[in-house]
Amino acid sequence: MEDYKKALGWRLRWYVVRGSLPVLDLVGCAALLAVFWQYYTQASALPPPFNKVDIGAGGFPTLLAMATLIGIGAVAAAAVIRLLDPVPVAWVSIRRPLFVLATIGLLILQSIYFETLGTLPSVLIFSILTMLACGERRPLHLIGVPLALGAFIFVVFNLALDVNLP
Incomplete structure (x- = not known):
C-alpha cells in the first residue's frame, strides 16, 4: 500500500x-x-x-x-x-515531457524563421519536424499532412483571399 x-x-x-x-x-x-x-x-x-x-x-x-x-x-x-x-x-x-518541450521549441523556431524561409517552406519543414517530435512515424502521414496543410494554406490565402504570404 x-x-x-x-x-x-x-x-x-x-x-x-x-x-x-x-x-x-x-x-x-x-x-x-x-x-x-x-x-x-x-x-x-x-x-x-x-x-x-x-x-x-x-x-x-x-x-x-x-x-x-x-x-x-x-x-x-x-x-x-x-x-x-x-x-x-x-x-x-x-x-514524454522532453518531446513536449522539443515541440514547443520547434514552434518558437517556426515563428522566428517564418519570414526568412517563407510561408510554404516553413509550414512544410516545421510540420514534419513537429510531427516527428510528437511521435508520428508513419511515412504516409509525414508526407501527406504537410502537403495537405501547405495546399490548404495556398488555396485559402493565395487563391481565395488573394493575400500574398511571405
Whole structure:
C-alpha cells in the first residue's frame, strides 16, 4: 500500500511529469498569460484603421489576444476553484515531457524563421519536424499532412483571399 501512495503524488522524471491538474493548469496559464500579454501589447501598438467601419491592422490581433486572455483567465479561475474545493483533485501525467518541450521549441523556431524561409517552406519543414517530435512515424502521414496543410494554406490565402504570404 505504501508504494501505491507514493505513485499517486508528484513525480518529475525524464519520461513523465505527474502532478495535480489544477496546479499544472495554473502553471500553464501563467506561461500563456506572459506570452499573450506580450502579444496583446504589440497588437495594441498597431495603427488604427483609417475608416471607422474597418477593423484595421491591429483589430483582429487585438481581438484574438483579448479573447485568449479571457479564456486563460477562465481556466485559471476554474483551477483555483478546484484547488479550494474539498473534493480530491485529479492527477494527470504528461508523458514524454522532453518531446513536449522539443515541440514547443520547434514552434518558437517556426515563428522566428517564418519570414526568412517563407510561408510554404516553413509550414512544410516545421510540420514534419513537429510531427516527428510528437511521435508520428508513419511515412504516409509525414508526407501527406504537410502537403495537405501547405495546399490548404495556398488555396485559402493565395487563391481565395488573394493575400500574398511571405
